[in-house]
Amino acid sequence: MFIPLASAIKTFLSKDGRNKIRFWYCPSKAEWPKHKLVDDQVKASSCAPTFPSKESHSFSRKKECDNILHEWQMYFAKSLKKGHYFLKFEDKKEKVIEPTYAKGGS
Numbered sequence: 605m606f607i608p609l610a611s612a613i614k615t616f617l618s619k620d621g622r623n624k625i626r627f628w629y630c631p632s633k634a635e636w637p638k639h640k641l642v643d644d645q646v647k648a649s650s651c652a653p654t655f656p657s658k659e660s661h662s663f664s665r666k667k668e669c670d671n672i673l674h675e676w677q678m679y680f681a682k683s684l685k686k687g688h689y690f691l692k693f694e695d696k697k698e699k700v701i702e703p704t705y706a707k708g709g710s
Contacts, residue, residue: 613625677702
C-alpha cells in the first residue's frame, strides 16, 4: 500500500525540480474541516498491516534505538578511554548500570 504511494511521490518530485510537498502546521483545535474528514477516513479504514508488530512506528523506533545503543556499547567496550574518563555506575546491588534510552536513560 505504501510502496506505490512512495513511488508516485518520488516520480512527482523527480519530474521537475520545482515540484515540492509542503507540510502545514494546523492544530486540531483550529477545527479545520479537513481534519474531521481525514480523521473519519482513518477510523473507518480496515487496512491492517501484514505484520503489525514489525511495521509499527514504535517497533521501528525501538529497533533503531536498540541498534544505536548496541553500537555505542560495542564502541565503548573497545575504547582505551574506558576507566580513565568515564565512570561505571552501579546500582544498590553493585550491578553495573548499562546505558539505556528508556524512561530518561540511565
